[in-house]
Amino acid sequence: MSYLPKPKFRHPDLPKNALGYTRRDYEGSVSTLCAGCGHDSISAAIIQACYELDIEPHRLAKLSGIGCSSKTPTYFLGQSHGFNSVHGRMPSVLTGANLANRDLIYLGVSGDGDSASIGLGQFAHSIRRGVNMVYIVENNGVYGLTKGQFSATADAGSKSKWGADNNDSPIDMVGLALQLGATYVARSFSGDKHQLVPLIKGAIRHSGAAFIDCISPCVAFNNHAGSTKSFDYVREHNEAVNALDYMPVRSEITTDYAPGAVEEVTQHDGSVLKLRKLAPDYDPHDRIAALTYLQKKNAEGEIATGLLYIDPEPKDLHAHLNTIETPLNHLGDADLVPGAAALEKFNAARR
Amino acid sequence: MPKPLERVNDFVIKFANVNGSGSASANTLFGKIILRMGVPATPRNIFPSNIQGLPTWYEIRVSEAGWLGSRGGVDLMVPMNPQTWDADMASVEPGGYVLYDSTKPLPPSKFRDDVTVLGVPLTEMCNAAYTDPRQRQLFKNIMYVGALSALLDMEVEVVEKLIAEQYWGKDKLIKPNIAAMHMGRDYALKHLPCPIGLRLRRSDKVGDRIMIDGNAAAALGAVYGGATVCAWYPITPSSSLAEAFASHCKRFRTDPTTTKRRYAIVQAEDELASIGMVIGAAWNGARAFTSTSGPGVSLMQEFIGLAYFAEIPAVIFDVQRGGPSTGMPTRTQQADILSAAYASHGDTKHVLLLPEDPKECFDFGAQAFDLADRLQTPIFVMLDLEIGMNERLSAPFKWDDSRRMDRGKVITAEDLESGKPFGRYLDVDGDGIPFRTYPGTHPTRGAFFTRGTTKDAYARYTEEGPAYIENMTRLMRKFDTAKTLVPQPIRRDAAQPTKLGAIYYGSTSAAMDEALDRLAGEGVQLNTLRLRAFPFPQEVNAFCAAHDRVFVVEQNRDGQIRTLLMSECGIDPAKLVPVLHYDGTPITAKFVADAIGEEAAVVPFRKAVS
Known part of the structure; x- marks a missing residue:
């Protein structure tokens, strides 16, 4: 890790997005994670995705729990409000924030300890409520900040750095998200920026509960032989079901694809996801088939990645609650306080 | 046999029922009739943690003098539950009355010879009049209300009017209910010595007061306080607060044309998620609250510490019940004071508001949101089951239309x-x-x-x-x-100067008012200070300094407010005399007056030797 302050100097010719911001405007402070940590690659992918999507930094709120992954919101989007909450409880804080202002983008960043162990309940319930959010789990199968204990996503049979076996069954976050009704479910790998950036972009533009399980090897405690979350292991066993290109609203399609090999999915906001099929029979609109496919791949020792499931017209929590379009935190006395006359009527009915 | 009790507008009537038998609406109706005759009456539900089958009681204290606290004892018992018959019979004051269902003959050993027993064959009459089993059950309840109306000399027009009001909108039910009431009434007039020694007489002591429970009042306070986000987890005795918020919002915050809502209520998966959502919403600029009870506050500790330290507003309605652990879920206590005041690890302190009745539940319920925003910290509103779940006569709620939400220090x-x-x-x-x-x-x-x-x-x-x-x-x-x-304490001085003081708070008020009256009658001069919030303003120190002995009256075992007075104000413990009532029933004037009266007669040890 580096103690150097991040230089403010920027190259004058740095490319700018439609808002006039450079990629560096989406950065945060210098990472204090270990050199080579997968999490830093995910932060970079988030920065890239937000830059390319022309997101006004202050229109996004980033929330996390506790752990290495939950520290990362400090390292991206320095102009955005951030909230480093308590261990395993980011989902409830994010849900409340979303209830207060439905107009912002909510990015929840968590880890496998934070979301699969202490926070499994909150993870599950935020997904099943359909909170409009991007929920990224930076999954390394290990507790990094407390130095190398197994987490609940560690595969049975994987070995710790010190040779101990993990005998407990792993929790598959993607499988859970599918079962619980997430409307955008993806898995990726921190080492595959080309796959990850479009998945994050698609998730940000999704108007429901979007979940990304991103395998992110821990260079300090879980990158050894015998680990199933090491860079080498994940590279060898990564089986992408599709490759995604994100197309903003009304953008001209310039790439040529072989007929039948590409599916276009238009999301609620009009943006288009172009899915190039890699597994010929995989259908990302079939929740049940997706679950079966994932379990099959898992049994074969392979890690299925890509956009695993999408419902392009999801209903979110606000739709379920029938809240007004104006964010609740914009409402004033006239909208909220019934007044003295209404109170007198209330009194009269109780005499 | 002692002389049968003779009292007008001053007695306690108690109904013993089976949970789930539909008695609640008949009992509520009975209470309303009394109020409509202008006589102050305070109902209390005494119920188990159960939905159907276990015993439940409904007690109404009728008091023309206006004492709203629990009195203790029963003057007229309506034992409709065979399971609790013996205990119910034993609870009647000598000279009291029992109105019972005489369908099935009971051996003389089941009765007492020092009470007046009044039998009405309710089951027999119902079976003769109705065929549907549910109707037989429900109309039995209205029938005993009818019988009581004759026995207590109640105004039958008021009874009929209130039945019509109760079933307003379900007009088909009005006539049969009035008919059933008259069946009971006619039987009593014909066969029983009506009226008995206990009577109701029209009065004008209710005034413009309203009848409402503290939970519904606090929830209305939240509406007026501008709360838009409510996240909660069901727990007795606080669930009805969130449910009342839902019903108030449906009425006051729903767009009539689009049906869109200017509020969001989430029933969370647990108390941790509830408070997490509240903190997330308040961080994002909405006014948010949760309602819970002691076990919920225990679960929320970590988040409350976060809100304290990160300085995020939050409003927590804690409707206290009997602790520790699961404790007595359906009984009342003031036993969460310390766990709320110092919630969470590390050095933390929180603001507590201590409402005495539904009026203050409403007022503090609204003010809590201003305080939370102004102070950027959690605010606890400490109700308890006694004021939260029981309807109570209360001053009508007031609102000043020029009042605006105080959103605190926000940079735009x-x-x-x-x-x-x-x-x-x-x-x-x-x-x-x-x-x-x-x-x-x-x-x-x-x-x-x-x-x-x-x-x-x-x-x-x-x-x-x-x-x-x-x-x-x-x-x-x-x-x-x-x-x-925060709301400042209210001091009330005795007629003559005295060195004796008493401090109390919350639902103890009703018993305290009555106890003070009795003590004054007995010549005990006592100045009082009713606390309405923590942290304690300077006046609390001054009050303690001005008195040799200060009784601290509370409904918990450990004297929790007394502990706060010692630790936060540095008051000498020897000066603070605990008066503690914690068996789960509401504190009574008798308990307070007896305890203080006895102590007041004792010269303090330190004085005696100095």
Whole structure:
């Protein structure tokens, strides 16, 4: 890790997005994670995705729990409000924030300890409520900040750095998200920026509960032989079901694809996801088939990645609650306080 | 046999029923009739943690003098539950009355010879009149109301009018209910010595007061306080608060044309998620609350510490029940004072509001949101089961239309644009309260990182000792500021100067009012201070200093407010005499007056030897 302050100097010719911001405007402070940590690659992918999507930094709120992954919101989007909450409880804080202002983008960043162990309940319930959010789990199968204990996503049979076996069954976050009704479910790998950036972009533009399980090897405690979350292991066993290109609203399609090999999915906001099929029979609109496919791949020792499931017209929590379009935190006395006359009527009915 | 009791507008009637038998609406109706005759009456539900089958009681204290606290004892018993017959029979005061269902003959051993027994064959009459089993059950309840109306000499027009009001909108039910009431009434008039010694007589002592439970009142306070987000987890005795908020919002916050809602209510998966959602919503600029009870507050501890340390508003309605652990879920206590005041690890302190009745539940329910925003910290509103779940006569609620929400120190986009400096935890005004920005305010200014870790005045992570100390002392400064903003204590002095004082709070008020009256009658001069909030304003120290002995009356075992008086105000423990009632029933005037009266007669040891 580096103690150097991040230089403010920027190259004058740095490319700018439609808002006039450079990629560096989406950065945060210098990472204090270990050199080579997968999490830093995910932060970079988030920065890239937000830059390319022309997101006004202050229109996004980033929330996390506790752990290495939950520290990362400090390292991206320095102009955005951030909230480093308590261990395993980011989902409830994010849900409340979303209830207060439905107009912002909510990015929840968590880890496998934070979301699969202490926070499994909150993870599950935020997904099943359909909170409009991007929920990224930076999954390394290990507790990094407390130095190398197994987490609940560690595969049975994987070995710790010190040779101990993990005998407990792993929790598959993607499988859970599918079962619980997430409307955008993806898995990726921190080492595959080309796959990850479009998945994050698609998730940000999704108007429901979007979940990304991103395998992110821990260079300090879980990158050894015998680990199933090491860079080498994940590279060898990564089986992408599709490759995604994100197309903003009304953008001209310039790439040529072989007929039948590409599916276009238009999301609620009009943006288009172009899915190039890699597994010929995989259908990302079939929740049940997706679950079966994932379990099959898992049994074969392979890690299925890509956009695993999408419902392009999801209903979110606000739709379920029938809240007004104006964010609740914009409402004033006239909208909220019934007044003295209404109170007198209330009194009269109780005499 | 002692002389049968003879009292007008001053007695206790108690119904013993089986949970789920539909008795509640008949009993409520009975209470309303009394009020409509202008006589103050206080109903109490005594119920188990159960939905169907277990015993439940409904007690009404009729008091023309206006005493609203529990009295203890029963003058007229209506034992409709065979399971509790013996205990119910034993609870009647000598000279009292029992109205029972005489369908099935009972052996003489089941009765007492020092009470007047009045039998009405309710089951037999119902079976003859109705074929549907549910009707037989429900009309039996209305029938005994009819019989009582004759026995107590109640105005039958009022009874009929209230039945019509009760079933307003379900008009088909009005006639059969009135008919059933008359069946009971006619039987009593014909076969029983009507009226008995206990009677109701029209009065004008109710005034413009309203009848409402504290939970519904607090929920209405939340509506008027501008709360838009409610996250909660069901727990007795607080569930009806969130449910009342839902029903108030349906009425007051739903767009009549689009049906869109200007509020959001989420039933969370547990109390941790409830308070997490409240904190997330309040961080994002909405007014948010949760309602819970002691076990819920225990579960919320970590989050409450975060809200204290990161300085996020939150309103927590704690409707206290009997503890510890699962304790007595359907009984009342004031036993969460300490766990709320010092909730969470590390050095934390929280603001508590202590409402005495539905009126204050409403007032404090609204004010809590202003305080939470102004102080940027959790605010507890400490109800208890006694005032939360029981309907109570209360002063009507008032609202000043010129009042505006106080959103506290919030920096706007315009402020930031004009270059106003911003440090999230910077004490600009010297009152310990910093400024905040809502997320999404300005594209390039005013963003900060909220965290539970130690930070400097600009919200940057630091573990440097001086920055930590500065922050912690500023939080104390803020807590001192809170003393000036919270509802101030109310002092009431005895007719003559005295060195005896009493401190009390919350639902103890009703019993205290009555006890003071009795003590004054017995010549005990007692000044009182009713606490309405923690932290304690300076006046509390002054009150303690001005008295040799101060009784601290509360409904818990350990004298929790007394502990706070010792630890926060440095009051000499020897001076603070605990008066503690904690068996789960509401404290009574008799208990308070007996305890204080006895102690008042004792010369304190220190005085005796000095």
